[in-house]
Amino acid sequence: MAVQQTTSTQSRLARKNRKRSVGMRFFLYTILSFVLLSILSLCWFFLTASGTTVRLMMADTLITTQHRDWAKYLIGSEELQKRVEAYWKQFDEMGDEKDKGIVQIEPVSSTAPAAAVKKELVTIEPISGTNFKGQLVTISDPKKLRIAVPEKVGKGEKVSSMVKRTGAILGVNGGGFIDPNWEGNGFQPEGIVMSGGKIFYNDKGMNGTVQVVGIDKEGRMIAGKYKVSELVAMGVQEAVSFSPRFIVNGVGQIKSQADGWGIAPRTSMAQTKDGSILFAVIDGRQTHSIGATLYDIQEIFLAHGAVTAANLDGGASTVLVHNNAIINKPSSEYGERYLPTAWLVFEHPETAPIKNVWEGLDIRKIDPSKW
Numbered sequence: 310m311a312v313q314q315t316t317s318t319q320s321r322l323a324r325k326n327r328k329r330s331v332g333m334r335f336f337l338y339t340i341l342s343f344v345l346l347s348i349l350s351l352c353w354f355f356l357t358a359s360g361t362t363v364r365l366m367m368a369d370t371l372i373t374t375q376h377r378d379w380a381k382y383l384i385g386s387e388e389l390q391k392r393v394e395a396y397w398k399q400f401d402e403m404g405d406e407k408d409k410g411i412v413q414i415e416p417v418s419s420t421a422p423a424a425a426v427k428k429e430l431v432t433i434e435p436i437s438g439t440n441f442k443g444q445l446v447t448i449s450d451p452k453k454l455r456i457a458v459p460e461k462v463g464k465g466e467k468v469s470s471m472v473k474r475t476g477a478i479l480g481v482n483g484g485g486f487i488d489p490n491w492e493g494n495g496f497q498p499e500g501i502v503m504s505g506g507k508i509f510y511n512d513k514g515m516n517g518t519v520q521v522v523g524i525d526k527e528g529r530m531i532a533g534k535y536k537v538s539e540l541v542a543m544g545v546q547e548a549v550s551f552s553p554r555f556i557v558n559g560v561g562q563i564k565s566q567a568d569g570w571g572i573a574p575r576t577s578m579a580q581t582k583d584g585s586i587l588f589a590v591i592d593g594r595q596t597h598s599i600g601a602t603l604y605d606i607q608e609i610f611l612a613h614g615a616v617t618a619a620n621l622d623g624g625a626s627t628v629l630v631h632n633n634a635i636i637n638k639p640s641s642e643y644g645e646r647y648l649p650t651a652w653l654v655f656e657h658p659e660t661a662p663i664k665n666v667w668e669g670l671d672i673r674k675i676d677p678s679k680w
Contacts, residue, residue, distance in 0.1 A: 369392070369571030370600070372393060399553070404533035404552060404553065406533070411582055412616060413583070414527060428449040430449055431478055431479050440599040445589055448479075451530065452658070454652055455661050456502060456663075457651045457653045458663065459649060460666065462670070465648045467645040469628070472630045473633055475663065477654055478632070480631075480654070481621075482622055482650075484621065489678040495677075498649040500521070501513065514537065519535065521545075521549070522621060529580070532554040532617055547652075549650045556618035569602025574593030574594060574640045575590075575601050577603070577606045578618065578652070580618075582614060582616050593623075598638075606618070621652075624640065625641040
């Protein structure tokens with residue numbers, strides 16, 4: 310009996326050892342497979358043309374965020390610097406070509422039947438692509454737009470607050486601003502701000518050049534590189550600074566996705582031949598929408614008849630407000646950002662309560678990091 314029990318015990322131990330051995334082999338094979346797959350993936354990522362395309366797209370996406378330095382782990386510090394400089398050079402050159410006057414804004418006849426000329430001032434439609442979802446806004450009358458600025462000195466203002474405070478119908482974030490470590494107070498713009506035909510802010514001087522996105526007194530969209538004195542002579546009424554202008558005289562300037570400056574939340578502005586203003590507002594950095602390249606936006610605008618288009622501030626600043634409700638989903642976990650400018654739409658823009666918050670300030674003494 311004792312011999313039989315011993316044999317039974319030994320048999321159980323042998324089975325356990327076999328199971329343990331099989332489990333160990335499976336674990337080792339799994340680890341080995343993972344290592345081999347990782348090596349193959351790294352070889353593809355760094356040594357093949359298709360992998361390099363993906364790697365550069367990822368780097369460009371990081372370049373547009375507050376984590377720009379992380380891109381060096383994908384392409385190296387030297388290549389990162391070269392790529393950033395190349396983009397700014399390209400954007401600067403894209404602003405040189407002058408507008409050929411393709412936009413034809415027909416004056417509204419006082420004798421025409423109201424039903425024949427009446428258009429919805431604001432329409433909003435969903436747009437989407439492989440990696441993104443967003444909204445396309447159409448403003449039928451470009452003269453209904455105004456640039457709004459914060460109400461109080463020392464701090465930017467949320468677009469939703471500007472819309473509510475001024476009684477606007479719709480609001481979209483505007484131009485760039487000084488943003489130390491992406492934690493700035495949103496009060497100090499970059500370049501120029503014009504509203505109601507007046508210069509509210511100018512850090513370039515009258516003979517300095519700026520990349521501008523604006524609207525002149527006839528309702529034509531002005532985008533590209535101009536001297537501040539030229540903008541005044543041209544009768545520009547509303548303007549902020551940002552770049553690039555990527556549709557010029559009906560021709561897209563971005564040749565492919567690879568040149569689209571990465572995937573990100575986007576806000577961009579365009580104008581069609583009849584004068585209608587388009588805003589593309591794209592969510593990003595979220596599960597429902599990763600984001601869009603500028604090439605994606607260019608293709609949407611061209612499909613809707615745009616003859617001029619330019620980029621506005623995007624990323625965490627991207628926001629669309631309509632009838633006092635935020636329509637999109639801002640990418641920041643904290644919600645809307647505090648900003649120095651916004652494009653607002655009014656039924657009667659000439660009566661909008663917009664005052665120059667920087668009047669009388671020495672802009673050299675503004676501290677954009679102080680809250």
